[in-house]
Amino acid sequence: MTSFNDLALICERIENISGSLEITQVVADFFLSIDDKELEITSRFIMGQIFPVWSPLQLGIGPGMLYATLSRASGLPVRDIKELVKKNGDVGLAAKEAMANNNKTQSTFATFVEEDNVLSITDVYMRFVNIAKASGKGSQATRIRNLQFLFAQAVHTEAVYIARLAIEELRIGVGEGIVRDAIARAFDVTKDDVEMAYILTNDMGMVARETRLKGIEGLRKMDITLGRPIKQMLAQISSGIEPVVREMGSVAVEWKFDGARVQIHKDGNNITIFSRRMEDVTDSLPDIVSMIRNGITAKSAILDGEVVVFEDEKPGAFQQILKRFRRKYDVDIMVSKIPLQLFLFDIMYINGMNLFNNNLVLRRQQLLECVNPSATLNVSEQVITSDVQVVNNIYMTALDAGHEGVMLKNPESLYSPGKRGKNWLKVKPLMETLDLVVIGGEWGEGRRAQMIGSYQLACIESTTGQFLSMGRVGTGITDDLLLELTLRFKDLIIIERGTELDFVPEIVFEVAFEEIQKSPTYNSGYALRFPRLVRVRDDRDPNEVDTLERIEQLYINQKGRVDI
Ligand code: AMP
Secondary structure (H helix, E strand, O other): OOEHHHHHHHHHHHHOOOOHHHHHHHHHHHHHHOOHHHHHHHHHHOOOOOOOOOOOOOOOOOHHHHHHHHHHHHOOOHHHHHHHHHHHOOHHHHHHHHHHHHHHHOOHHHHHOOOOOOOEHHHHHHHHHHHHHOOOOOHHHHHHHHHHHHHHHOOOOHHHHHHHHHOOOOOOOOOHHHHHHHHHHHHOOOHHHHHHHHHHHOOHHHHHHHHHHHHHHHHHHOOOOOOOOOOOOEEEEOOOHHHHHHHHOOEEEEEEOOOEEEEEEEEOOEEEEEEOOOOEOHHHOHHHHHHHHHHEOOOEEEEEEEEEEEEOOEEOOHHHHHHHOOOOOOHHHHHHHOOEEEEEEEEEEEOOEEOOOOOHHHHHHHHHHHEOOOOOEEEOOOEEEOOHHHHHHHHHHHHHOOOOEEEEEOOOOOOOOOOEEEEEEEEOOOOOOEEEEEEEEEEOOHHHOOOEEEEEEEEEEOOOOEEEEEEEEOOOOOHHHHHHHHHHHHOOEEEEEOOEEEEOOOOEEEEEOOEEEEOOOOOOOEEEEOOEEEEEOOOOOHHHOOEHHHHHHHHHHOOOOOOO
């Protein structure tokens, strides 16, 4: 058994490496040094994941519970823990400092530690399993107790990574790509094979273990399991109808329905529905289950589509859909109160056959063949054309019908799970831009280490004049501009906490974005989806930036699509 401290040391080492090739090598070497079960756990841990996305087990530890547990484990009041988090800008470092304090003061909690009991990677995982499984009365106490046990046992830097894992944010820069490459390197298989197995199973742990135990043969045998979600193909923002048509030649045009994405698995009579975030939402959508049961002729299938609410013939507010998804009580009442329609637009699997390698035209044919449409079950209309005017007309009709715009798909394209590629492009009206003041920033990483790489934006509360944070912008800024901005903002730094910076609020950015989302993370209560810097507004005073009221209004007006 490998101690958790070995993993903590590897994480610490990785944090100090900037090149991804070197990180991959470190991860690969570590994978080779641990046993099969630990390999499965570690392949997820190292990217900040405890359970596979499709697992019914959910850790669900929020900052509140983490701070309460750290307070108990360290003997410090919660207030001090919060201060430590603020000071360090990181829950991991705060946990380490809090626990160091505990050791210094030898608080009564020290008795919790079982002498000579080294925490292994499996021990940590099993505690997380206990936490995820705790339910009903007393579950809160069980969860805190298990987490407290881990902190009490932690030595050296272990507390850093236990805390970060507990909130499932390891922040060491290891993502799916690096784990995929590390598995390939450690067990001498190709990245493409690892990638495909991962796409089909959605569990890096299982992929790593199979690869080690059964080599390339085993890896290639891994397949879709009905009832476990696969990653959805995603869309990119298009540069406009004309350039897309010019580039693609002929395009498959469909309405971009204003609803919520679903992935539906039919396995005989067993139907499972997953949300965009791969949560199992079957129980809250019995009407969709019967639509599938009655309307899909294939014995087994995996279908992709959008669930839409209609009110007076128009797509209803997104909030209505939210009332249906994940509903646990009065589901039947909600079914009749908020009826849903399903628009299917793709099929990834039919009767034991994976369809990823069929092009869109073929898949659509297969989809049409297995659907018996009804008043509520539809296959999205699709027109293949190379005429810009035809696309424009469909776009206008979709907007008139209250939908978001159109999707332009490459008819020749394969289904690429998890990819936000150029084969699905969305066309929708741009939102207005916002003028926001920059109140903070963060030093970049790697190549951008000498530059301030992202900027914290804020709107203004008009009555109090207080600036309220709305998240960061970091994309859409060229290196030249970053350098120029860094020079300007360097003079405005008030506080530096690690890589985090607070600025005198002086410079205003005009920011474009895709939509406004509610967000508990920022004190404005809102965040921008896909923000990009349009320009620096030197003609604007910080007190003239957009107000919270305007943002609230825009949020209400925009129909508020979010991933659910
Ligand atoms: P976005 O969420 O803005 O990235 O846009 C992509 C989303 O549009 C997908 O995840 C679907 O939920 C939704 N969508 C609506 N209609 C379609 C369609 N005809 N084809 C694909 N996606 C669609």
